[in-house]
Amino acid sequence: MTANRIERLVPASPRDIQPDNPCAACAVRDLSVCGALRADDVSRLNAIVTHKTLQPGEMLFLESDPADSLFVITDGSIKLYKMLPDGRRQITGFLFRSDFLGLAFRDRYAYSAEALSLTTVCRFPKDRLEALLDEFPEMERRLLSIASNELASAQDQMLLLGRKTAEEKLASFLWLLSRRATLKELDGQTIDLPMTRMDMADYLGLTIETVSRSFSALKRKEIIAFTTPQRMQIIDLPEMAALAGIEEESWEASTALR
Amino acid sequence: MTANRIERLVPASPRDIQPDNPCAACAVRDLSVCGALRADDVSRLNAIVTHKTLQPGEMLFLESDPADSLFVITDGSIKLYKMLPDGRRQITGFLFRSDFLGLAFRDRYAYSAEALSLTTVCRFPKDRLEALLDEFPEMERRLLSIASNELASAQDQMLLLGRKTAEEKLASFLWLLSRRATLKELDGQTIDLPMTRMDMADYLGLTIETVSRSFSALKRKEIIAFTTPQRMQIIDLPEMAALAGIEEESWEASTALR
DNA sequence: CGGCTCCGTTGATGCATGTCAATGTCGGTC
């Protein structure tokens, strides 16, 4: 289906999309949202971007690494986190296909990025980014829009971390996953949990035990049901939304995971 | 001193800066960071921006309001917050002179904004913003850089809210205020607290009582000392940094408050 | 098959922080 979309957006001859560079696909897809790309744009982008495959648990970069690249996830999932000197960890986001990361106008990354599952990313070298932005102003507008959305999600997460109870935190998290799933699978009630309980705990500012107990509480109330520990269903969507602190009129508004 | 800076950056004849529009100053100052503005740019900006004065406690906008403007704070201070349906509140940031707010590519603001002190803001109508960005590409680059910095600060705040103890939270907050103060007053040890204990509590995900007790604990350890309840001094800066979870080598890195 | 490790669940207990309440302090107003 990715191929279809490229065909539609870039009515170029097939040779322009070099099959040995899988990043052409993501570059085209993620840039072209804000305007049609010409075929020669595509081949120029192909020359700039590179790709990388990550095994589960493999690091893309560390918090202190020099920030020299911007990445787009082509496939798989990644977690971002920050740590305190003594090892306490806060996961600041889970990213999936077509999400950006590494957007930092600083010399070092502000967080570490680690693959959750088998993941491929597409890399834009930062030293060529400025030139790229000058050449594709739509890309800059899009980055600004992404950053602004991420900022809004970050603020939601602050509300969650600072003011919600454990059960509300978990419900909010599952709500986000469910909204995200709705965009792809059509039922939107089935949720995959590609991360461990530990990751969820570090995302929600809890311990694994509390996450587990909150899952049990939601099961007991028949709001959710498990197929396997990594796959579940939302049974009572309205109650879930209520727990997550989402008012009905804005059910559709909140989509992004970060 | 604001005047000095304008003179330096915009060697235009004085009539270009209309004295009845105090926003000319902020527009010039905040846009011109990334490139010289010509005198006619300044007068064109004067025609677009308007200004507004807010009394302490007055709202600039509400979370659900249509997001039709971008603001720059000319003077004073503002708090941003989100609320849960039952009234629990999370302050997501305190803003001061020259900070931006309202940067949202959505139709509604993601948070409410309320003046802490007597505040003046400069308003850019959003419907003219696109055109403005097209005309001043440096402004777009600057907005992207600001958004990216705010994102980094938001992630710091998530680490704080999710993983730090009450005392560490307060120390981190005071550390930020102290870094910010360093940029202006030169000693950097004296800190003004323009917000109430309640505001600090809602920023740190605590209660006023816990904030108060944490202040007392820091006093007892002789890390800080109070002049008045709204004015204090940091006595033991290294210990403060340690509590805040900042490693020595990165003392200078963290500056922004959000 | 048995043993091992990793992950998740559940129970018992402790502690950091929330809740409730009393008191103090400062500014404003009559």
Place this chain on the structure above:
DNA sequence: GACCGACATTGACATGCATCAACGGAGCCG
């Protein structure tokens, strides 16, 4: 000066979540 309300501090007590510990299932390997 007396009164009042808003804000801050401190103490006594309650509780939500962390901590510590036991157990069970799934995958892996000899």
